[in-house]
Amino acid sequence: MSILVIAEHNNESLNGATLNVVTAAQAIGGDVDVLVAGSNCGAVADAAAKVAGVNKVLCADNDAYGHELAENVSALVAELATNYSHVLFPATTNGKNIAPRAAALLDSQAISEIISIESADTFKRPIYAGNIIATVQSSCPIKVLTVRGTAFDAAPAEGGSASVEAVSSAHNAGVSEFVGEEMVKSDRPDLTSADIIVAGGRGMGSAENFHLLEALADKLGAAVGASRAAVDAGFIANDMQIGQTGKIVAPNLYFAVGISGAIQHLAGMKDSKVIVAINKDEEAPIFQVADYGLVADLHDALPEITSLV
Amino acid sequence: MKVLVAVKRVVDYNVKVRPKSDGSGPDLGNAKMSINPFCEIAVEEAVRLKEAGTATEVVAVSIGPAKAQEQLRTALALGADRAIHVVSDEDLEPLAVAKCLKVVCDNEQPNLVLLGKQSIDGDNNQTTQMLSALTGYGQGTFACKLEVDGEKINVTREIDGGVQTISLNTPAIVSADLRLNEPRYASLPNIMKAKKKPLDSTSPADLGVDTAPRVTMLKAEPPAERQAGIKVEDVATLVDKLKNEAKVI
Numbered sequence: 226m227s228i229l230v231i232a233e234h235n236n237e238s239l240n241g242a243t244l245n246v247v248t249a250a251q252a253i254g255g256d257v258d259v260l261v262a263g264s265n266c267g268a269v270a271d272a273a274a275k276v277a278g279v280n281k282v283l284c285a286d287n288d289a290y291g292h293e294l295a296e297n298v299s300a301l302v303a304e305l306a307t308n309y310s311h312v313l314f315p316a317t318t319n320g321k322n323i324a325p326r327a328a329a330l331l332d333s334q335a336i337s338e339i340i341s342i343e344s345a346d347t348f349k350r351p352i353y354a355g356n357i358i359a360t361v362q363s364s365c366p367i368k369v370l371t372v373r374g375t376a377f378d379a380a381p382a383e384g385g386s387a388s389v390e391a392v393s394s395a396h397n398a399g400v401s402e403f404v405g406e407e408m409v410k411s412d413r414p415d416l417t418s419a420d421i422i423v424a425g426g427r428g429m430g431s432a433e434n435f436h437l438l439e440a441l442a443d444k445l446g447a448a449v450g451a452s453r454a455a456v457d458a459g460f461i462a463n464d465m466q467i468g469q470t471g472k473i474v475a476p477n478l479y480f481a482v483g484i485s486g487a488i489q490h491l492a493g494m495k496d497s498k499v500i501v502a503i504n505k506d507e508e509a510p511i512f513q514v515a516d517y518g519l520v521a522d523l524h525d526a527l528p529e530i531t532s533l534v
Numbered sequence: 535m536k537v538l539v540a541v542k543r544v545v546d547y548n549v550k551v552r553p554k555s556d557g558s559g560p561d562l563g564n565a566k567m568s569i570n571p572f573c574e575i576a577v578e579e580a581v582r583l584k585e586a587g588t589a590t591e592v593v594a595v596s597i598g599p600a601k602a603q604e605q606l607r608t609a610l611a612l613g614a615d616r617a618i619h620v621v622s623d624e625d626l627e628p629l630a631v632a633k634c635l636k637v638v639c640d641n642e643q644p645n646l647v648l649l650g651k652q653s654i655d656g657d658n659n660q661t662t663q664m665l666s667a668l669t670g671y672g673q674g675t676f677a678c679k680l681e682v683d684g685e686k687i688n689v690t691r692e693i694d695g696g697v698q699t700i701s702l703n704t705p706a707i708v709s710a711d712l713r714l715n716e717p718r719y720a721s722l723p724n725i726m727k728a729k730k731k732p733l734d735s736t737s738p739a740d741l742g743v744d745t746a747p748r749v750t751m752l753k754a755e756p757p758a759e760r761q762a763g764i765k766v767e768d769v770a771t772l773v774d775k776l777k778n779e780a781k782v783i
């Protein structure tokens with residue numbers, strides 16, 4: 226068995242999500258190679274080579290891959306994949322964009338968001354918003370998987386000494402073009418790796434009120450998250466949505482403030498270690514998953530918590 | 535411009551699905567079935583393009599059991615012009631669905647194919663990308679904004695960290711995210727009119743698609759249950775418990 230892990234990066238640094246995928250790859254067994262496809266991404270390849278457990282890094286440094294356009298990167302992955310039994314992507318928006326396209330080029334049925342590896346061909350994954358955990362077995366010669374980061378520990382970023390090999394093939398499909406991007410700038414920790422998350426819902430009432438959450442988050446060194454309703458209402462950026470169709474998180478401590486606890490929201494946070502719910506409705510379903518529930522108006526409770534922690 | 539929009543019949547999003555007691559799969563019993571919410575957003579976008587004069591025809595397609603006709607009728611009531619039903623009693627994998635859609639694309643020659651980002655039953659998030667691979671067309675997944683600009687389609691996508699805009703040649707394939715639009719409700723007169731709109735049926739075999747599954751479900755089990763917690767009476771108690779009991783702050 227030999228496994229190709231597709232690195233997540235921004236051409237400058239290796240995204241931590243890659244490290245969780247390396248751990249999943251090691252659980253399958255066999256040599257673990259990492260593909261860094263990007264433009265001027267040499268530093269990323271060097272970082273990937275230092276990850277413990279990596280055998281070899283393939284670096285495809287070409288303008289065509291600079292913005293991770295799915296059409297171009299999937300063609301590259303499909304070409305390289307024929308040397309491997311498994312191709313693993315992180316279940317990030319980028320991984321989800323490229324993995325199924327690469328799989329279809331290989332006539333392989335991809336498996337999304339695996340949370341455990343039972344054997345080289347059998348995996349567990351959540352379906353129906355996490356209300357069912359399915360054990361699935363693949364008969365595809367090349368298995369293409371996306372890996373849910375919260376389900377696997379990060380491999381150590383240091384300790385490896387893999388070789389870096391340049392890959393020269395340039396796939397430029399010419400059907401898509403990057404126009405621009407607007408990234409949210411924040412000094413707070415990243416949602417998917419934060420130790421503590423303070424999340425707000427529709428109950429926050431306004432974007433201004435989110436400052437109450439942010440004050441608490443800053444005091445705790447926490448990340449800020451949100452329900453879909455809060456994002457839809459424009460209280461906060463889309464990137465903060467937690468849930469079935471947003472980010473999946475599992476911090477040590479999760480505050481759900483003014484969030485009712487819909488199935489779709491729970492799907493993204495119910496694996497958190499400790500859950501605190503603050504809601505003025507004592508019947509809110511979020512209390513059913515909360516370790517500590519406080520029935521209170523968030524306008525009173527949040528400043529008080531911030532002053533006490 | 536001709537728009538093809540793919541809709542899937544799925545369990546309603548309000549239903550909390552549990553596994554069957556023998557663990558062989560989801561227990562759907564008589565659960566309410568609906569059009570997949572993301573597909574509804576895709577239909578709405580197609581209809582808006584038609585209302586804006588950009589699209590000339592909107593064709594809805596679904597692969598599924600006889601009853602998937604209900605969801606096609608919903609799409610017609612929302613404003614699609616006609617429907618294609620690929621009748622299949624098995625629950626097909628995304629790759630097989632994409633292969634069926636590829637043949638429908640070959641026959642219909644749409645300039646734009648709209649799909650949902652994700653089925654809320656299988657949570658796959660694959661079909662759009664796979665159809666794009668099979669057709670060789672550009673893909674704009676997780677769209678929160680779509681603009682037709684002559685022969686190009688500009689798509690703004692919800693990605694980790696923010697949003698990204700890409701420009702696609704036509705034909706193009708786009709998947710709808712939650713914030714692309716807010717779907718309308720079908721009016722009663724439109725529901726009546728939809729009953730008379732054309733709906734053609736075919737099958738994967740007629741389309742020449744091998745739908746044999748590549749991945750089998752060995753077991754369906756409930757997720758680990760969380761232990762029920764406690765209610766605390768005030769903020770001071772909460773903070774004390776977090777510090778001294780849970781030791782998380």
Ligand SMILES: Cc1cc2nc3c(=O)[nH]c(=O)nc-3n(C[C@H](O)[C@H](O)[C@H](O)COP(=O)(O)OP(=O)(O)OC[C@H]3O[C@@H](n4cnc5c(N)ncnc54)[C@H](O)[C@@H]3O)c2cc1C
Pocket residue numbers: 425426427428429451452453454455466467468469470471472482483484485486487488489490493503504505506509521522523524547571572654
């Ligand atoms: C296809 C699909 C996908 C979805 N994906 C997601 C997803 O990924 N993530 C997600 O979160 N949702 C998702 N949803 C939406 C989900 O179904 C719910 O609508 C949403 O989670 C509700 O958000 P909320 O809890 O903030 O709002 P509400 O359900 O409106 O709850 C607001 C809560 O705030 C409380 N409250 C109000 N005022 C106060 C106050 N002053 N003090 C204290 N408490 C107060 C209320 O009692 C209430 O419980 C999805 C839905 C669909 C159909």
Ligand SMILES: Nc1ncnc2c1ncn2[C@@H]1O[C@H](COP(=O)(O)O)[C@@H](O)[C@H]1O
Pocket residue numbers: 540541542543570572573576595596597598626628631648649650651652653654656657658659660661662
């Ligand atoms: N059986 C189907 N019939 C029609 N469209 C489908 C079907 N399955 C998936 N799709 C489309 O593909 C999208 C993504 O589905 P999935 O890849 O299963 O998450 C859905 O929102 C639909 O637009």
